[in-house]
Amino acid sequence: MLRLYDTATREVRELALREPGKVSIYLCGPTVYGPPHLGHGRATLEYDILRRYLEWTGLEVRLVSNITDIEDKIIERAQREDRPWQDITTKCERVWFQAMDGINVERPTDIPHATDYVEEMVEMIGQLKDLGRAYDTEDGIYLSVETVEGYGLLAQQSLDDMRAGGGDRSVVGAEFKRHPADFVLWKYSKPDEPAWPSPWGDGRPGWHSECVVMSLDLLGEGFDLHCGGQDLRFPHHENERAQAVALGKRFANHWMHNGFVVDAEGEKMSKSLGNVSNLLDLIDLYDPRAYRMVLLQSHYRSPVKITQDNIDAAVKALAGLDAFAARTASVATAAPAADVLDAFRTAMDDDLDTPRATALLFDTVRQANAALDAGDDRAGGLVAAANEIATTLGLELGAADDVPDDAAAKAAALDAARRAKDYATADALRAELQADGWTVETTAAGTTLRR
RNA sequence: GGCGACGUGGCCGAGUGGCUGAGGCAACGGCCUGCAAAGCCGUGUACCCGGGUUCGAUUCCCGGCGUCGCCUCCA
Numbered sequence: 050m051l052r053l054y055d056t057a058t059r060e061v062r063e064l065a066l067r068e069p070g071k072v073s074i075y076l077c078g079p080t081v082y083g084p085p086h087l088g089h090g091r092a093t094l095e096y097d098i099l100r101r102y103l104e105w106t107g108l109e110v111r112l113v114s115n116i117t118d119i120e121d122k123i124i125e126r127a128q129r130e131d132r133p134w135q136d137i138t139t140k141c142e143r144v145w146f147q148a149m150d151g152i153n154v155e156r157p158t159d160i161p162h163a164t165d166y167v168e169e170m171v172e173m174i175g176q177l178k179d180l181g182r183a184y185d186t187e188d189g190i191y192l193s194v195e196t197v198e199g200y201g202l203l204a205q206q207s208l209d210d211m212r213a214g215g216g217d218r219s220v221v222g223a224e225f226k227r228h229p230a231d232f233v234l235w236k237y238s239k240p241d242e243p244a245w246p247s248p249w250g251d252g253r254p255g256w257h258s259e260c261v262v263m264s265l266d267l268l269g270e271g272f273d274l275h276c277g278g279q280d281l282r283f284p285h286h287e288n289e290r291a292q293a294v295a296l297g298k299r300f301a302n303h304w305m306h307n308g309f310v311v312d313a314e315g316e317k318m319s320k321s322l323g324n325v326s327n328l329l330d331l332i333d334l335y336d337p338r339a340y341r342m343v344l345l346q347s348h349y350r351s352p353v354k355i356t357q358d359n360i361d362a363a364v365k366a367l368a369g370l371d372a373f374a375a376r377t378a379s380v381a382t383a384a385p386a387a388d389v390l391d392a393f394r395t396a397m398d399d400d401l402d403t404p405r406a407t408a409l410l411f412d413t414v415r416q417a418n419a420a421l422d423a424g425d426d427r428a429g430g431l432v433a434a435a436n437e438i439a440t441t442l443g444l445e446l447g448a449a450d451d452v453p454d455d456a457a458a459k460a461a462a463l464d465a466a467r468r469a470k471d472y473a474t475a476d477a478l479r480a481e482l483q484a485d486g487w488t489v490e491t492t493a494a495g496t497t498l499r500r
Numbered sequence: 501g502g503c504g505a506c507g508u509g510g511c512c513g514a515g516u517g518g519c520u521g522a523g524g525c526a527a528c529g530g531c532c533u534g535c536a537a538a539g540c541c542g543u544g545u546a547c548c549c550g551g552g553u554u555c556g557a558u559u560c561c562c563g564g565c566g567u568c569g570c571c572u573c574c575a
Contacts, residue, residue: 077575085575092575122573204571210502211571221572230571256573278575279505285574307575308505315506315568346524347513352506352568359512362525369524372538404514408523418539422532472534479536490538497538 051103051398053274054350056282056304057202061400064303066273071109073272074100075264075301076157077281080117080256081141082126085148085328087310087318087340087355092278094341095307095349097154097443099276102397105441113267114157115260116142118164119253124242134243144329151332152340153443159267163259167245170254170262173296174234174247182295183234185249186225190235195228197291203304204283232288234258257288264289265298275301282306308352315354326355338444339363345407345442348400366411368488368499370439373414374447375497376421377436383429385437389413393438403442410438452498456482460489460496467491 051064066072076096079089096112103110118138127134149156174190177183182196194200194208201207211230220229233255238244244251264272275286286304293300309317318326331340340355342363347353389409396405417431439446452460459478466475475491482489488499 079575080573088575090575095575120573204503206503206571279569280574283570284572309569309575311568317569317574342524343512350505351513354512356512358525362512365526366524369538376538402514404523408514411523415540419541422540467534470534476535483537488537491533491536492538493533499538 051106052400053303053305054400056306059205062303064274066108067271067302070107071111072103072274073268074110074112074274074276075260075268075272076112076114076275077260077277077285078114078116078157078160079141079145080120080122081138081145082120082123083141085145087326087328087331088278089145090148090152090328090331090340091310091344091353092276092307093149093154094152094344094443096276098341098345098349098403099305099401100155101441101443102401106394111159111268112157113159113161113264115263116145116160116162117256117259118142118162119167119243119259120163120256128241148328148332151329151337153337153445161263161267163254163263166259166262166266167254169266170258171235171245171247173262173292174254174258177234177292177295180295184227187237188222188225189233189237189252189255190249191222191226191231192234192288192291192295193227194230194232194291197295199294200230200291201287203287203290206283230284232257232284234292257285258292260285261289261292261300264301265293271299271302273301274303274305276305276307279306279308307349311352311354313354313356315352317352318355331355331360335360336364336367338367341443342367342407345403345444348402348404367444370410370414370444370446371499372488372490373418373435375499377417377432378447380421380432381429383433385434386413386427386430389431389434390437393434393441406438406442410435410442413438456485456487456498460498463489463491463496 052061053064054061064072074096076092079085100110100112116138123134123137127137130137146156174183177192178185178190183190183192201211204211208228208230220226222233223229235247235249235252235258236255237250237252243253245253264275275289277286282304290300312318339360340363343355343359344353346363392409393406396402396409399405413431413435417428417435419425420428420431436446459482463475463478463482466472466478479489479491482498486500490497490499
């Protein structure tokens with residue numbers, strides 16, 4: 050069974066399942082107000098790998114990932130551009146899934162929208178008020194974190210330390226709040242802002258209330274795993290948990306957080322800095338699988354550098370795997386080598402050790418190639434194992450572009466020239482194809498072309 | 501000010517108290533090839549600095565330096 054680092058307990062421990070054979074996961078989805086960036090790509094890719102692996106081990110995965118379509122950033126942009134906020138959220142959501150498709154991330158099993166859960170949020174906030182855990186101000190309804198047992202679990206910092214800290218940053222809403230860490234559950238709307246009704250006044254839910262309501266509604270109490278980027282650890286996940294605890298409900302049993310994407314200088318790429326890179330650009334410019342490959346080769350909790358060199362290296366590595374896939378397309382199917390699959394499982398069960406799993410994949414490919422060269426009958430099992438690992442990691446191999454007719458004709462002419470030992474013509478044709486961007490492989494069996 | 505992570509070959513990036521400098525990329529030599537490509541085989545004086553613990557530390561502890569993150573919207 051999978052052992053995973055748990056942010057709450059700060060140790061690698063078994064991912065215990067509430068129901069045997071089934072895994073319930075909540076992943077914080079995007080706030081749809083702009084194009085997805087590299088950070089979104091990393092998170093979704095890491096959890097896509099997790100999900101595929103869990104499914105491969107035979108578990109039924111329920112992965113809920115929301116769309117946050119109520120948020121200040123959306124409202125700000127709508128006002129700035131003077132257009133309906135729904136126009137922004139629907140377009141951004143479409144672009145989001147376009148990008149997800151581009152990097153081969155499977156759709157979550159459930160995609161709840163915050164706008165569909167406002168009533169439930171109002172109800173929950175009312176309960177928190179009734180319990181004396183939330184209080185009303187002229188600005189909105191706030192949760193009193195001092196009333197929440199164990200607040201700071203995910204932040205790994207006590208409330209006192211938080212109060213002492215903060216440096217020279219100003220506290221948002223300090224004039225209304227009882228404690229600097231208190232956060233808004235319901236924000237009263239100003240004129241011209243989207244608003245939903247509530248017993249206390251029209252307004253909109255706070256971000257932290259959205260996810261807690263949707264996760265508990267769809268997955269129920271004590272669901273297995275809650276995940277997201279490191280930056281969501283605090284305050285977002287802390288505050289989600291605080292609301293559940295304040296309500297007396299069991300929340301996520303396990304917390305998983307992925308590391309950041311950093312730039313060449315090692316600095317975090319985020320929306321508040323100017324160094325954001327658009328995920329769509331990356332997919333557009335390079336093999337979309339390259340990003341997944343870069344991530345696979347480092348651990349999900351480590352920061353990862355996305356640079357030209359990194360992506361280039363991944364593209365080359367992928368080319369080798371594609372060549373393998375092309376070479377083995379016609380190899381007779383066999384049962385995957387059990388020892389290889391066992392090693393794969395061992396690596397992945399160890400806190401999702403994709404670097405080791407990926408090293409195993411490359412190693413298996415090398416062994417399979419060697420077996421093929423030697424005419425060893427172990428080749429079939431190795432090929433099958435390599436393919437199974439690649440698929441489980443979400444890598445589709447050998448997906449070469451269709452070869453256009455003119456290129457295919459040149460390849461055929463090249464073969465004919467070689468048979469006739471007209472090497473000058475053969476070399477000229479090869480040079481032409483290479484100039485057009487093809488990788489040309491001439492073998493005894495004939496010429497194959499790859500991009 | 502509080503909390504935390506990290507510092508490994510030309511680059512990226514795993515990992516371990518001695519059996520690994522994993523794996524990828526790049527480079528070099530060889531086999532294969534008409535020549536290439538692909539593939540295979542082989543080649544690399546590493547673990548920021550200073551102490552300590554130990555038979556033995558890159559790996560554990562302490563101190564220092566450096567980088568980064570969270571404490572505020574953020575994957």
